[in-house]
Amino acid sequence: INLLLRYGFDAILWDISEEAIQKGIAAIRKTFAYPIKKGSMTEEGLAKLMQEHLKTTTSLEDLKGADLVIEAVLENMKIKQDIWKKLEGICRPDAVFGTNTSALPITELASVLTDPGRMIGLHFFNPAERMQLLEIICGKRTSDQTLSSSVAFGRAIRKVPIVVNDGPGFYVSRQLGALMGGSSLLLEEGVDPAKVEQAFMDFGLPMGPATLSDLTGIDINYHVGKTFEKAFGKRWEMSPLMELVYQTGFYGRKTKAGWFDYSEEKPVPNPKMAAVVQKYLQEKGVKPKEMTEKEIVDRMLVRAINEAAYMIQEGICDRPQDMDLAMIYGTGFPPYRGGILRYADAWGIKNVYDGLVKLEKEYGERFKPCSLLKGMAEKGQTFYKY
Template sequence: MTQSATNIQRAAVIGAGTMGRGIVMSLASAGLEVSWLDNNPSMLAQARGVVADTYAHNMHQGRISEAQAAERLARIIPVEGIEALADVDLVIEAVFENLELKQGIFRELDTRLKPTAILASNTSALDIDAIAAVTRRPEQVLGLHFFSPAHIMKLLEIVRGARTAPAVLEAALELGRQMGKVSVVAGNCKGFIGNRMLHTYVREARMMLLEGAYPHQVDGALQGFGFAMGPFRMYDVVGIDLEWRARELAGKGQDDPAVQVDNRLCALGRFGQKARMGYYRYAEGSRQAEQDPEVDALVLQVSEQLGFDRRDIGAEEILERCLLALVNEGAKILEEGIAASSGDIDTVYLNGYGFPADKGGPMTWADNQGLPAIRTRLEALAERFGAHWQPAALIRRLADSDRRFTDFQQEA
């Protein structure tokens, strides 16, 4: 028996970090009772204090009433042990991005929770099917990828596994509506829609640092195009150390030339805005990013140590490589059925990644450029920088008949 769409009344969240706090607030603010579990009781108590402070701040700002603040906080119930979650309708795991850790939690949840409960992971990139495989209820397992800070960001990627039941997806979509989220269903692959595309975009930005650009130049070009922030400013906000620690735990990826600047910054304790220094420097109590000559010198040093012959890279090339990396990967995602439509891809990028609203999203932007022109520009990049720039098969097909990504949606 699978969960009905109207039946999520009691939820639970595992993890009291930044993501866990935001998810708990999203659920409580939507009227759900939330059991909150973390294996560190003092961290859980501290996190609940942060939530109380957030609700008090919202009350003082006039966003919610004193009664609403009290009601929301009362719905959040710290608990000890997974056995306390036996009767919840939905549990959302929000622990560190480590597959074995998550699988261990899901094994235990499967044995402790009632048979109708939905088990969700907040993973941003890991294999939902590999998580579902350790349970006896893979049809009731899915991804609920919230974006940080989860109580503010509107986007929710709902990730369907190979065996996720339609009623479970329906329940997740209804929950998204209840929380006021913009929900998009994504297929299961590394990074889903948003982060899979982001990987190609960020890789180009990182490679351009090695080839001749500096962080403020890359960010300046993309912010000039209309992005809320460029990739290096974004990494400072979310924490440069998150990917660095994930690579360390996985035991792979640290020798990739593209991440050597990140590695050096992390070795210096420059984890981003929270450390008051990352790609940029931040004054005490300020979120204003200041260009740091020390970082420019480090970029130059790493680049030269890796044997790059540096050159001037202008805003036009920065935009071309970053935007077309997004579009080419988006086309592959669309063709593979990871996204149901180009509109879903645009929704993800407009609501989760700060893509400029007036451009309509990366796929609409590409449609407006004309896919024959996009194909030609990708082929030119492939000649300069290698085979990974070859146009996606879908781009070639649509360009041949002068059609748009939106036309492919109609064929699906």
């Protein structure tokens, strides 16, 4: 809503109850706190902007004149499909239907529509008013008109639109999962969690795997991980330690505790979560393991590069520039590293492939090299054309 109001659109906020709407209004006001603090906007100016350009409703019927409908309800296929079926009978035939989902397949969501061509994925990144990326996901039957309208909309709200095809986790969620998800294996080997966090910070990322997991929600990451496990099998098998972590009920900031304890002003490591890890290591007879920061980062990057190659091979995306931009603008991957694929080229594709072969022998299918990457290594190819 912040973006719509800032860039000249009229908006309608729908929710299931007046109470939910008031929570939404309060959340919208918070997104303008920074410009008000800096003096580029006043409280009066915000009130006037919202009064003139924002309407609220608990009736879907009030959306009948909308050009674009963006739905951001719970990540539940049935709930989303039920809403879209109702909206199809209300909205104009030329209205674009955009779903803000981070993992649910667009093609399946659109399957309940008479015209699935009007459905597209619009994946915003939190906080949406500040994060520059808009991941646009085409379902199998998304029309060219729907796509062009969505890209134009993304640019109108000053986003960097990156277009990808439908698939589990699309591009960014799957790429980020491959990068950060390797941390669980390191913890199972006895590597100090604090060292893993610091290694990623020193590499240039805004936060480490544990901090990010607490921010996005350990429960959400768990369910997304299970979706990947179902889709890709052994390569994405959920680690036994992560099963135990999920069972703690500590899901991060929203539960006031996750990998860190947020009960005080400054987060500190959560001793209860540390106890879960220590108990697991003791039961498995695992002793503390020393790794350098470079070894930690290389291990996690090699898997991320491999997953990027799988997504190119599967047709999820085929433009290395867009893939790298998506990680920089959507996740904070350090720009001076050039992005994951530019980094891979500098590292050497053969070095990446050889690293994967070695890791596969030691850890199994999780590190199975993509055939595209194998071919690139054999032919001396790179992701970018130089």
